[in-house]
Structure formats: structure tokens, C-alpha cells
Amino acid sequence: MSLLNYFRQEKKPAASVAKERLQIIVAHERSRFRSTGPDYLPDLERDILAVIRKYVEIDSDAVTVQLDQKADDLSVLELNVTLPDEK
């Protein structure tokens, strides 16, 4: 029993797991819901994610899409994909 407890304490405390999970998901949802870009951006991001996931297993927060207005006649669609480490 005490041995079991000992091993359990080696694991990360539940609250810090919760905090990490929240930081990741909240950051992503914020960028999605509060982005100032066109309305289609979240859906575009989701569809791009779905396409990439056909080939590589990535988390749903691994893709971000942003539209930057560089000049009056120039907008840049910026796509960021975090791929998992090659193992």
C-alpha cells in the first residue's frame, strides 16, 4: 500500500495536469473565438486540420490560421502547423 502510494506521488499532481490542459485548450479557443479576421477563418482552420489529420495524427490545437492585412492591396493568410516530433 505505502509502496503504491509512493509510486502514485511520482506522478504529476492532478491540479497541475488540469492547469496545463486548460492553458492549451483555452489559448486555442481564445484565438478561435476572439480573432478579428473574417467569419470563415475558424471553419477554414478546422477543415485544414481535418485534411492534415488524414496523414498525420496531430492535436486539434496544432493548426492556427491567421489573416494579416499587410497593406491596402495585400493580405497574407498565415497557416501554422505544429507537427509531432519524428520518432
Added chain:
Amino acid sequence: MARIIVVTSGKGGVGKTTSSAAIGTGLALQGNKTVIVDFDIGLRNLDLIMGVERRVVYDFVNVINGEANLNQALIKDKRVEGLFILPASQTRDKDALTREGVEKILDELSQEFDYIICDSPAGIEQGALMALYFADEAIVVTNPEVSSVRDSDRILGILASKSRRAEQGLEPVKENLLLTRYCPERVERGDMLSVEDVKDILAIPLLGVIPESQAVLKASNLGEPVVLDQESDAGQAYLDAIFRLQGQSVDFRFLNTEKKGIFKRIFGG
């Protein structure tokens, strides 16, 4: 054909999502192909409790709208074989769930699964009505507390009048009471309604009693349904309820205080 079970309550924060996750996971653990569907449109939560929040791509409403097919939206659990999650949408459109759309999806899921667990939102509006409309069975999650018991009674009334089974004059939705956040100490002190009290008032069969447990917070922090923690009282109590759901008779546990139990054993009182 799947058994469609709605986990409902009227009142919010009583343990519907915790129970949906635990019961769905437990059913799958016992070899039933199970999908848990999050009907809480706008405030998706089941994904966090199941620990799959980073795997959501498409959701329930995307499938209804034809923007994705069911297989693209279903998330396969990595811990338990035969367990799937259908996440809710985060849209603010309250009417995103149409009856026809929900029916089509449930029909499709019915072909594949043994159990469909519908995690209802709180309240008695659109979302909650959609979650219960097609149910064959209901698990009414209730806390031993006055407002929760009254709201459960309201929901029982709605199940008996507004469900598909009621409207079509079929055999009524089977009712199950799941009493959660139960504190035997407080019941013994006379501070909290007892199982018997709640049973007397709601007068439906008792599926389970889940004790107030620290294991539930820990489970949600970790994103692991509490039924996977079989060292915990709540995890064991959920597993008992899952056996009962499948027709087995299991003695009720965790109804009395632990200390009293030992005391009784030693002094025979």
C-alpha cells in the same frame, strides 16, 4: 439496435456529465460498443471530462449540417475498446439541433452501437428536450437537495409527456434514479435527504447512489472518467450502477458512514 439512454436532471451542476462519462466508459469496459453524445450545445464539456479535448475536429452540429460525416466527428477513446465520443458544437445558435437532424444521427449510430448515452444540458429547453426526445431510457441524476429533487420531478413529467415514446403512445421511457453527491454523514446527522426520502418523493427505481467523492475532482482534472479509478468509492459505485443497468442485481454500497460500519461490526450496534 442501440439502447438510447438520456442522462438528464433539469438542474445544472448535479453530475450529468460526470455520470455520462462514467457510465458510458463502464459500459464499454464491459464489452458494449458505446457512444457518448454531448448535447450541451454552446458549452461543450464532455470532451474535457473524457480527456479528449485536443482531438475534437468536427462536432455534432457539423454532422447535422452535412459539413462532416459521422466518422469524421466521432472520437475513438484510446483507453477503452469500443468507446466513442461525439462532441457538442460550440456554436451560439440555440436551434442548431433540429429534431430531424438528431433523429438521423441517432439512427445512424443505432446501426453501429449497443448503447447511445446522451449527456443532456441543464434546463427544460430545446437542448434538453432534444437530448431526451428519442430516449428509450432515462437516468435522472439527482442530488439529495430540495431544488434538485423538484427539478428531477419536472423532468420526469417531461419524459412522460414530451418524449417520442410519449407522443407516439409507445411503451414509456424507462426511468432510473441516480442519486449523486451523497454524504452518509450528513444524512445521519439529519442535514441531508436520505436515499429513502428521495425515493419516496420521486417514486422511480433506484439505479445507483454515488457518494460525494474527492475522486471525482481528481478524475476531471486528469480527464479520466472516474469509473476507471476502481480504488475510489465513486468509481465502484458507478460500476455497480452499470451492472444494474444491464439487469444484474447488485447490493447498494456507500449508504452508511464508514466509521459507523466498523463501530457496528465491533459493538454489534
